Amino acid sequence: MDPKVIVLAGTAGTGKSTVADILLKHHSSKYPDAKFIEGDTLHPPANVAKMSAGIPLGDDDRWGWLEKVATYSSATAKKHGLCIVACSSLKKKYRDFMREKCPDTTFYFVFLYGSKEEVFRRLEKRSQHFMKANMMESQFKDLELPKSxxxxxxxxxxxxxxxxxxxxxxxEKVVALFAEN
Structure with missing residues (x-):
């Protein structure tokens, strides 16, 4: 079975973790042992400290984290057939990097996209997350939605x-993506 990783991508506040639950349930008959990984839990302490202090991450901060997300989710998919991971994957070069790190795993990127106004509204309601609304400008600045x-x-x-x-x-989109293979 070809290992599959569904990456729920997009800025903070788009509902990546919330959507993961329904995907696990939807795929439970074919992949009963599928796992979900919250990509934020794989950030090194230095990244968490930086974001907690209100400092946006740059590319240099993200490479090690992206490698860990890619390799950990790929290993999980190889063991269980399917892994769902929440990971912003904001730039195309990040997505390419993850694919290149694990060429024997198929990565499907499902972008949850909301307007700045919608995302800011959602983030203002969150209190237990290190990503605060004032850091969102950097995420929208970095965001490169996938092209066709x-x-x-x-x-x-x-x-x-x-x-x-x-x-x-x-x-529905995931079913269509899987049908492409």
């Missing part, structure tokens, strides 16, 4: 949608 020629990628718009609507859209 980027393999195994799709975008799900979240503005003005309920969580069940977003989850349904994601489920």
């Amino acid at each position: 020629d980027e393999p195994h990628c799709c975008i799900v718009h979240i503005d003005h949608k309920s969580i069940p609507e977003v989850q349904n859209d994601v489920r």
